[in-house]
Amino acid sequence: QSVLTQPPSVSAAPRQKVTISCSGSSSNIGNNHVYWYQQVPGTAPKLLIYDDNKRPSGIPDRFSGSKSGTSATLGITGLQTGDEADYYCGTWDNSLSTGVFGTGTKVFVL
């Protein structure tokens, strides 16, 4: 049972933009920074965004993150077929004293 809620799927045509929401509470997103992962089926998660909006070296600026209150958003612009994957948000939960993940969102490139 995930603490953070994401839409099951989003889709768009190539070169378009998608956004993925991640909804939490004051014990997690509302007070701590958020990170985002991309997971291609059969592989380990790959870090895309950390500290709400920072990109690790090598991650293109087509990927962006933002946060407002108890929700966070991942944006992907210039959608490519290689972006078809599952995306997860995550953060620390102060009440549980554990890491928590989102439910995951499947991105489809039409």
Added chain:
Amino acid sequence: QVQLQESGPGLMEPSGTLSLSCAVSGGSIFNTYWWTWVRQSPGKGLEWIGEVYHSGNTNYNPSLKSRVTISMDRSKNQFSLKLTSVTAADTAVYYCARGTRTLVATVYYYVLDVWGQGTTVIVSS
């Protein structure tokens, strides 16, 4: 650069104890990181299992706490997961990861930045 590699039994019978190891290369396990286990059941999302700090402090997922132990092996530069009384519901890909968590004022900066490739565990009779 740090790399993580999981190892485990692959297949095990119900009611047994699952033991997994994560070998850390390219860095010391005694650096100030939280060494973490995450699992993913078939077709499901990521589930945070627990973590151990270089000091030996641990945190566990409340839903698994009664069955989980995470520890460090200083001599082998690795950390381990033990999960008791396994059932088919524990069938999953198990990942080890390196966590960084810093508290600034009242805000946690937290991220799992390095992951192993994962090891599949199937619980079946």
